[in-house]
Amino acid sequence: MSLQGPIISIEDDEDDQYLIGQAIQRLGVVNEVIFFANGQDALHYFENTQQQPFLILCDINMPLMNGLELRQYINQSEYLRRKSIPFVFLTTAANSQLVRMAYDATVQGFYKKSPSYDGLFHQIKQIIEYWKSCLHPNSPL
Template sequence: MKSGPILLVEDDIDDQEFIIDALQTLGVDNPVEIFDNGQKALDYLLTSDQQPFLILSDVNLPIMNGLQLKSEIQQNPYLKDKAIPFIFLSTSADAKAVYEAFELSVQGFFVKENTYDGIQRQLKQIMEYWKSSRHPNSTP
């Protein structure tokens, strides 16, 4: 559902604020649910009846990192059937992490821009793409 929440899985408070501000500036009206580690995001996904619009996740997180979170989603039939677009937005982009992300069927891997204009441009591309894209749970 394109009106569902955006799940932001990010442990850096400055990056959280940066991303939320950029989404607001872009006029994105989806609510944003913030989680500072993958385990909290997974707990939310397992207990919420919401259909998230998408997940924006860092790779390097405490307790459960982004790759582990994506793996847990892939292995859980209930969560896998939700077909939630999962996009990595991370400062880390080593080849091993990118390869593992795509092995887990991630829908995108972006290196976080370090300027406000840059992050806003990235988020605009991501949002426009997923707002236009067909989704198994929203296609008539």
Template sequence: MSKYGPIISIEDDHDDQYLLKSVLEEMNIANPVYFFENGLEAFNFLEVTTEQPFLILCDINMPVMNGLELRQRIDENPYLKKKAIPFIFLSTSGSLPLIDEAYKSTIQGFYKKGSSFQDFKKQIELIVAYWEACLHPNTRL
């Protein structure tokens, strides 16, 4: 993990993409943000990039490849698994069966998106602050 690496957002809703971009700008986060509209696009990027992403924020319900399928593909890929990129689900869905299913894989968090801009911003602030402070196998000190 690189604290300065890109934030990967996998989100098919353009309004939610705009919301995340707005929150990160308001927080003065300097990391580049790469948006992907489905898990397959993100997976294809992650397989070839030499960058070490800071973290992945992933929706669950998306076309082509959903978030659960993406997490499974990352876990099965030795190159990506070794990168150990923090993977957080950030979704409008928050049912207990879905949360249980998500935690069967190696995720680092599951958040139901805040219902207001301020609630969503608080969630992102918590996530970013935690991972900025956290030591990690690929931390560049």
């Protein structure tokens, strides 16, 4: 994890992309935010970038490759696992089975997207503040 690296948002809903971007901007976070509309495009980016992303915020239900499938691909790749990018689900799809499947896939958080902008803002603030203060395998000590 790099505190200066980009925040990756994998979200197929353009309205939600906009709200996530606005919340991050309102927080004054200087990290670049990169959006992908599906897991397949995000996976291609992760496999080919030299950047060390700060955080992944991922929806579950998306076309081409959903969030759980993306997480499984990351877990199967030694190169991507070693990047140790915090992976957090931020999704409207939430039930006990999905939460269990997500944690079985070793995600670091699961949030049911708030239906209000203020709620979403506070969720994103909480996630970013946690990861900015958390020690991590790729963090300088």
